[in-house]
Amino acid sequence: MDKVKVVFVGTGGMGQQAHLANYAALDELCEITAIVEPRPMLAAAVAARYNVRQVYHDYQALLEKESSFDAIIAPQQYRKHSIIIPDLLRAGKPILTEKPLCLTVEAGEQLVRMGEQLQTRHMVGYHKRSDPAMEYAKACVEAWKISGDYGKLRYVRISMPPGDWWMGADKPLMTDEPYPEGEWEPYSPHFSEQQNRNYDSFVNYYIHQINAIRYVLGEPYQLTFGDRSGVLLTGESESGVCVSLEMAAYHTSIAWHETVFIAFEKGYIQVELPAPLARQLAGKVSVMTDNGHGQPALTQPIMPNVSAMRKQAINFLAAVKGAPTGICTAKEALEDLKLAENYIRLMSAYSAR
Template sequence: MAKLKIGFVGVGGMGQMAHLSNYAVLRDECEVVALAEPRPQLAEQVARRYGVPQVFANHLELIERADVDAIVAAQQYRNHHAIIPDILRAGIPVFTEKPLSLTVETGEHIVKLGEENHTLHMVGYHKRSDPAMEYAGKLAEEWRSSGEFGKLRYIRVTMPPGGWKGGADEPLTSNEPFPSIPMEPGPADFTENQVKQLDAFVNYYIHQVNAIRFFLQESYQLTFGDRSGVLMAGESDSGVTVVLEMAPYRTSFEWHETIQVCFERGFIRIDLPAPLARQVAGKVTVMRDNGKGQPSYVHPVMPNMSAMKKQAMNFIAAVQGTRPAPCAAKEALEDLKLAENYIRYMSHHYD
């Protein structure tokens, strides 16, 4: 199969550390042939480091003049409204960072454009691509199908703030000002304070909101949020209880993100590494106790591959049609609906 020609729209800090550095080493699968970056000094530095032959000032120039099979648009999510529609209208498969947008309204518009133009839009929930998550997801599906360990009862995600860079190399920088793209406004019925709360929630916790759905394989609704903003609880369509523990504590250097998927007679636990940790996968613990023998704890060994690199491989495969995207835009829209409902719930009950 021919190598994909990839274009990058935006090569700031996350564009380099989380994405470009991973695509650049997938030499048998793709080649990065163009980048668009409005800061010319930074654009030239990055193009030289990664050997990117074409440099453009903005995404419209890249769309018009570059021959690309797909685009990685590593933008801040409140810029998506100003950039992603043009890429979708051009019919070019695109990858964006999480979340889909700030608001449900903008998210619905982006999803509609993708559907109208029959264009793939993968949203960067990189945790879904972690080898530990992929392993745990398949195992949970096996348990759900076989019924050997009873029904799925409970999912708990804990995500205290910590050292999220995980020792990653610093990106190239310049003293040039950031491009002046008008940020997407908040929902029309939100106050300024609610918009700030929504912005913070989707920035820090939308990954975990999405991870819960990954294991449920169905929708869920908010049922409770505590006054301090530490705990959010919900219930799935089939009655599975879910809990997200937000910042019960914080760490200075380590990363303590965990997911526990509980069946009646066993559980699957995933301990995830810092988001930018290089070539480190999560760890899985499997507890089985179905009453047919000695209870067991198993710790399967994962490959030395980061979620970000596997995510790049998964996007390439999705563009080539050899596997579905781990999370496409239409599903990512559900995360925004829950996020807006959470902020409305908190404002109604505690403001």
């Protein structure tokens, strides 16, 4: 396989901003052979901007008429995943969807089971894992675990208050055509109306951090506390590492404050991540070491000028060719939904006291 031939199922705002623009820029690695967009005027505008020759207005038509593509990027709203993704999995080609896997654990289990039965690789776009700074931090964590030079991993904390996640990004192509109607995955019957609203909001905004904690740990973890105001949740990993996620403690209007702090007994690694749609800007890494052997040090390695979204596209294309990458699998993404449901239960239990 030379260039990877990809098709896009969905070219809305995030489809263009987070995905299509990045794959179009990687023309030495891939070719966008077709797009699916049900809004005719938007489909024509997007195809013209990105020089895509083949346009379909529903994904069934694409699956019936196209056969020579290598992978599918389906940036759909996650409450559409359980309705649309099964048909895409049947195509048997590697597929990338946005986070989370879907809305509920039950639907997620069905998607994972189907992917395994069909032997179709389904990857989920937790793009923060592909930020060069996060990849660097992950490599440090694994090296320190093996060497033991800085003691044991003790604590992982992520802080991300609401902020300006656009950071001045160019607006996507849009038309005044109505958003297509269609089926949506229903809310969980196990939760109340308020719990479902809280859960939907949480998986839309903070599921990235739930996933990033596991990525850094390299092992499963469970939640132990969730306060009723939605500011803090805590947990513990399989080996006893303490974790916490600080959420909406405050709000920023023209900035983005997201920090990943990873503490060992004799050093730490800290990552400051940029806004999700920041253009070709990686996170910043700070590494402090002080194990009593030599001079304590604080270093700040310089990351390449590539955004997490662009690097995710590069990683997905590599995965399609069979290379190992850090992109999240559907099976792992299912664990995020289980943790999210547990968080809502913890939060509700604390509120009921």
